[in-house]
Amino acid sequence: MSVDWEPPVRVGTSVYEELRARILTGELSSGARLTVPAIAKQLNVSRSPVRDAVLQLVREGLAIEEFNRGATVFIPSRASLVSLYHAREALEGMAARLAAARTTPEAVSELSLILDEHEAIDPGDFARHIDLDARFHRRVRDLAGSPVLSRMLEEIQGQVIVAMRSTNLSGGVGRATAEHRAILEALVQQDPDAAERVARAHIVRLRRILEGPEQEAGDPPLPQASAG
Incomplete structure (x- = not known):
């Protein structure tokens, strides 16, 4: 540069x-x-x-x-990411709720194209998974129309992307795209309650992977936070 x-x-x-x-x-x-x-x-x-x-x-x-x-x-730790995912659960849920009331055919088409591309990738292609996952969530929160919400989630997602790249923590490509499909379906139906519920459930599952011993295939454990 x-x-x-x-x-x-x-x-x-x-x-x-x-x-x-x-x-x-x-x-x-x-x-x-x-x-x-x-x-x-x-x-x-x-x-x-x-x-x-x-x-x-x-x-x-x-x-x-x-x-x-x-x-x-920054070097991600399990404790710091669990904390981020608690916040992300509420914020992604609200973004999906707001987006459901503002859904347009153009937005549905864009999200569908992102998902089609995501579902077609090699499950081991973590770099593409991370990029497409971020694009989907970013498009949903842009659709929500809340600059404050978008800014908060962009900062959280930045840290999440670093963690995913440094640990190959993916949450499973197949599971992630299926959950994204459920979010998109709620947006298509313009159902705010369903959109918030499935968006929260998506983030909760990822948080529980971080909280417990469960790991998706290919996901090595994160380093534990140091004492203090």
Whole structure:
């Protein structure tokens, strides 16, 4: 990334988006150091927008800042993800409820295409599974029409994506797409109660995988949170 002259705010946004994308794609993996001078040199920008971008990633929970060590990409723990999924259950449920009242034929078509593509992938293709899973949930929450809800869920989903990429925690492609089909059907029927119920159930199942010994095939256990 080489940034020609741009207003400071635009440069900062570009740097933030670049770093966030690298984290979500796994190019910057969990535990990777976010060294401001090195990143500034690599992106051909000053240190100030890099510092601001790293602080924004810390606020989002995608990075952790430690005294005298600087920032690193966050390393997911079982405890932190269980906490995220408790919040995600309520928020995804509300997003589906709101989306059910705003469903359009165009939105149904888009979601159907995402699901068709998702169902056709190799079950072992975790990268595609993660991308398509995120696209489905993002489209539902966009349909909900709540910027506040979308922003909260985008931050949560960012951390979830990092966890999925670093552990291959998938929740099972077949199970996930079947549950997405149930959410879509509730949206087609414009049934807010059903949409919220099936969306919550989808997230609850994933949370229970994290909480207990049950693991889907190919899903290694997450590291336990350290004491304190």
